[in-house]
Every structure is written in C-alpha cells, then in structure tokens.
Amino acid sequence: MHIQKRMAGDVTILSLDGRLDLTSASTLKEASKDVLSNNAKKMVLNLDRVDFINSSGLGALVSILKEVRNSQGTMKLTNLAPYVKEIFDITQLSNIFDIFPDENQALSSF
C-alpha cells in the first residue's frame, strides 16, 4: 500500500492507495502514529484508491480511531468505494466512524 500525506490547513490527509490487509495494516498504523506524534489532532483518511479491504484492514482502522480519540483528536473517512461501504455497514462500523462522500465535505465538518 502506498500512503500519500498532505495538509489542508491544520488537517492531515492520508490518501491510501492499494490493498488494506494484514500486510499493509502496520504501514497505515505507523503512518497515523507519525501524524499523532506531531501533535496533529485532525486527520482524514481518503480511501478512494483502496481496492481491497479485509478484517485486518478494518481492525487497523478501528485501532487508529482509538489512538486518535485517546489523543483527543478527530478522524474522518472519505471516498469509500461501494464494496468498502458494504463491509462498514455489515460490521456497523459506519456508526462508529465519521464517513463523508468526499474530502471537501470532511474538511468542512471539522
């Protein structure tokens, strides 16, 4: 998985590209830990280019969300492909995460 990091004001945006599974979960956790260690409190994960997600990927997202909340921060997800949205609905993670159709809507919600 390739992760691109950029800033929009005080919000850190991580754009994920590739498979979000057991192998890439640790890469993503590292990237988000890096963001939090820089005292950033607002994070957006753009899942537009995630072409595969499984339970390990979901577990990574839940774990990052917990880390962010423990740091008194906020995290939003955007651009979920229909099949990613499907697993979020099955697991009811859609009720736990703040999910937005695109980055602009996510950014304006902070």
Place this chain on the structure above:
Amino acid sequence: MSAPSITSNKVGNNFMAGISEPVARLKNPDRMEREEAALLLTANPDPEKAAELCRLLDDPDISVRNLVAEVLVKMGETAANALIAEASSPNHDVRKFVVDIMALINDQRFIPVLIDLLKDCNENVVGSAAEALGHVVSSDAVEPLIECIKTRPDSSPQAIEALGKIGSTRALQVLFDLLESDNIILEYAAVESIGKIRSPEAINKLLYLLQVGNPELRNVVLTTILKLAGTGNRDSIFKATGGKFADYLIEAAASDDMDVKKAALSEMAFWTGEKVVATLIRVLDYPDQEIVDLAQGALRVAGNSGLTEIINAIERNPDPIKILLIEISSFLKSHELLNGILAQADSINPDVRIAVARALTKFADRKGVAVLIKLANDEVGHVRAEAIRTLGIVGSDSEIDQIGKHLGDEFSDVREASLGALILISGPQTIELFKREIQNPDINRKIMAVRGLGWIGEEATSEILLEALTNEETEVRRQAIIGLSKMRCVRLDDHLALMLTDESPEVRKAAINAYLNSVGADSGEKIKVLLDDQDMWVRFYAINALDSINDRTSLDKLIEKLYDQPPFIQMAIINLIAKYADHQAEAELAKLVRNENKDISNAAREALETRTT
C-alpha cells in the same frame, strides 16, 4: 455594447445638463439599460463621473438614488473626493445619503468630514455620521463622539455604539457615567460598548454590574460578558472572578431570555465544577431541542468535572434523560462512570439497555464485556443486535463462541450483527467457526459463513472457500466465488473455467464477473461461449462483460446471436456492435431499422446515427 438608447428628451433637458451619457442612462425607464449603465460605470471608476453621480443623489426617483448610491459604493475610493464635496450639500437628505455611502466605502479621508457632520443641523445626518465613524474606526473620532453624546441626545445611541466599535479606553469613563443615566436605551448601549472595549477595566466594570447593577440591565450584562468570554477573554474573567463566574453562568442558564440561556450553555463547556454539570443536566429535559443539544455538547466537554452528578443523574432521572446521559458518558470515557452505566443494563426499558450496549463501545474492560455478553442474550432482538455489534468492536477470541451461536438467531438483524462482529474479531478461531458453519444444515448459516470468510480475506480462508466452490448449495458456491474474487485469490483462476459452466445461472454470472476481474481484457474467448448459455440473464451478463473489455473478436458471434433473443438482449447486442466500426455490423443494424419492434428499430437507427456522427 449597444448604442445609447436614451435621449435628452427622455430624461429632461435642463436637469441633465452637464451629465454625461452613461450617468444619464441611470435614469432610463428601461431597467436593463439602467443596470447596463451601472455596470459600465462600476467597471471604469472615474472621479468626474462620480461627481456627476453625486448630482443625482437628490433625484426624485428613489430607485435612481439607490442605484446611484450602489454605483458610488462600488467605485470606492475613486468617489471619495466627489462625496466629500457633496457632504456640504444644502439638502440634508443628500448629506445623509453621502454619509451612509461613506460608511460603506470606509476611507480614512472621510474622518474629518464625518466629525464635522456630528455638528450638522439635521439630527438624521448627525446619527448617520456617528454610525459611519463606528465603521471607519478612528481614534480621532473618540472625543468628538463623546461631545456628541453630551450635546446631541437624539444621536447618542449611535455615538455610544461607535465608541464601542472604535474600542478606545478613553471612552470608558463616559460609558460608565451613562450607566447612571435614567435612560435604559442609553444604558443598554453603554453596556454593549463597554463589552466591545474589552480592557481589564471594562471587564471589571461589567462584573461589578453583575453584583450591584441595575437589575433591568442584568441580561444584557450577562450576554456581554459571555460574548467577551467567547472572544479570548475567558482567562481574564476567570482571574477577575476567582471562578465565581460559573455562578453567573448557572444563573444565565436558568434565564427565560433564550439568547442569554443559549450563550450561557455554549460557554459552560469551558467551565468546570459539579454545579455547572448539575445545571447542564437539569436543562436536558428543556422543551427546546437547540437548548438540549447545547447542554449535551457542553456536558461532553465539561462532564468530567462532575462525574458524581452524572452517576446520580443516570440513577434518578426518567428514561429519556437517562439515555442521553449514558450516551454523554461514553464521550467522557471515565471508568468511574462505568458502574453507573452497567447498573442500567438491568433496566426494564429496552431502549436504556440499547444505550448501555452502545456506550460500552468505549469501555473495553472485563466488566463491560461481561455485561455485553449478558445483553447479547437479551430477550429483545434489538438489544441483542446492539450488544453483539459492540462485542465485535471491543471483544476478543474469548467471545467468538458467544457471538457465533447468534448466527442462527431468529432475527435477521441479530444474525447480521453476529456476522459483522465475527468479521471484526476474525483470527484463526473465527475462521475455524466459519468452517464448521459451512457444514451446518441451516443454509442461511452456511451462506453467512462463506460471506464471513470472504470478508476476512486472509490466506487461511482461501482454502476453505476453494472447497466451497463444489458445495451442493448454489448460494454457497456463488458467495465463495465472490469472496475469492474480492481477495484476488490467484488459485480461483484454475476453477473459473469450470464455474462458468456451473449448473446454476447465478453461479455462472458470478463466475463471469470473477473471470473479468481476474483475467481482464483476455477473458473474451471464455466469456464468448456464454453467449450460447441457455439462461438469458447469463447471456446478458456475458454481453455486458464483452462490452466492458471491448473485445472485437466476438463480433461475428454477436451478430450470429442478434436474432431469436428477447428484445432486451437484442438491444444490448445492438449497443455493443454499434461501437465497432464494421461494415457487417452496419449492414445488420440497417436491417434492424425495419424491425417490427419499435424499440429495436429505434435502437438500431440511433446506433447507426451515432456511428455516422
């Protein structure tokens, strides 16, 4: 640009003498003409045109005056000198208009003119000049405005407001003195202006007024202080009151004045203490949702300073408030609250039990999980579903069997919650459980197990799913294909050719998608065979698949299959072959234009036209 359509006759010869054409057009009866002229003047700001425009400020037609004012404002500083000259017009209405325009342009050159106009013989001009000085914000205006308050009582409210906007401490004493006047309007204006000056002296005076001030002014003083707190002066207020301000907040939160109440509740998020928390809890049953939302928001932030209050309130309040408090508690994440929440798991109201299950998402300890397992076996389906969903987030391997047994629950919501929870927990034990479930006599459990394995999507699940491709149940085979395809399991490719010939059309359709997903552009040969499938929907799927890979080698086969098909399949073939620049395809389409089915003939005609274009 069109030629000017206005003549001197239309607008009056004498009046318009010395007025140039674009300015004169502002008086044209045709609205479009006027707006076009206004745009032209705005786009090319010119001091001479501004002077001409000022001459129209006493036009008898109010719409002309308003349009002229609008153009002058848009001209901005280009119009400054013309406006300054026009400020000495003998007509007081023109002077007032000029002052109003000056306020909107906001140019420092206007300050001496506006100060002079504070002595105008007309009271409306004086009031407007005072207001304009508040917009321009110049400390030079402080003394003249103070003088204005003393000498021009009718314009005092505007002068007081202007002093507040200028924000100079030199105005404070006069504003303090005004608090002793018998005029409540002036006292109100003075309090608001003192608040805008924001100096420590101003803040102290406002806090003093809370203790000994005119009771009629209490609400405006409270609102002013709340605004000050919200604009970066919270620390000063805290120091000045030694924390006693929270008492004022509590008083303001109980006010009948909705603005005061809302301002207080918003501010309460930044103050701590049991009394503040207790006040916020009391507001939760207020019959206005905005007020309740504000109190909830403040409690999510300030609640940690009054945990005992919250625990007691959960215990003693009616269920709707109890549910709100349980939800708020989950944001506070204090383990002191956990016992209070857990005690509600025995509530006779299922909505309270659901709130408990949801709140436990944030409390992943043993006690919390034990209560969730109990709620997962609740008599009410919705409670079971909510508890199982939460277990998926906070649970571990130890809960897999507890959750797994609900895959056969009588309520579909509970079954789906169990599937989701198991996917989230995943791991070898879950995979083993799903493997066993595939052997379950209940077809729904088999299907859920295969879906679950597909979503877990690890290497260990692919072996089981590959085995499931030969399962006797159609839906199991279909879900196995979907799961393996989603995982991009390369070993699926060895089985797909066989799955494309599966006895079930549903499986064959899933296989087409998987084959496309896996092989991509080279899958045409295999998919082409399915154009002969006995099931029309499989044929339809195959056509769409060929469309998506733009496989031209299937053209002959497609033409061959163009006839003796249901119309919707014929349409799909027409649309597909129309994309190939081929004479044979064109000839077939031309034949179909004469088809007796209008939909077919129209589709063929459109296809041919598109090709021509």
